[in-house]
Amino acid sequence: EAGVTQSPRYAVLQEGQAVSFWCDPISGHDTLYWYQQPRDQGPQLLVYFRDEAVIDNSQLPSDRFSAVRPKGTNSTLKIQSAKQGDTATYLCASSPPGQISNERLFFGHGTKLSVL
């Protein structure tokens, strides 16, 4: 089965520029997560969806970040005006329905963002 696909793999921006990250989860996975991972730190949850609905976006900097999953499949994370502090790898993950059968999240390779 195909894994979680993310694009682009890398992005380099100047402060103030906008960028979008795209994620295609594993087919049939209803829950999708976006994590931010600064260098030498663990992944930090930004937002997650069940189907097309946002379940929790309380960790998402709402003034500059937005995330959508309009059809409950692919998702886009957007930064409107990037700051140097946004430099990190952005990981997308998905998980299948059910609380018992799944024990893991499936991660994409991530998008490595550098804001100069």
Added chain:
Amino acid sequence: GQGVEQPDNLMSVEGTFARVNCTYSTSGFNGLSWYQQREGHAPVFLSYVVLDGLKDSGHFSTFLSRSNGYSYLLLTELQIKDSASYLCAVRMPNYNVLYFGSGTKLTVEP
């Protein structure tokens, strides 16, 4: 917030063992997962535990004590290629959300 703590670094010698510690203090708990992450790559699932005790999975074993908010990942017969970061993550009851520690960078020396 959710507190998941790990030491930053750990060094060990090829052929011996390494124990990666994790302590947690979270508002909920539905198990604890361990992931391996190599530089520039996505986290790779290693183990999931929800019951107290030791879970032996061969090269990787995992221990959990829920009353102490403590887990460790034990790697035996270390190889150089085991050098990587090891992430501990607490799984929350709803939607399988994982809260990660900062990771422990394991260096295996010859």
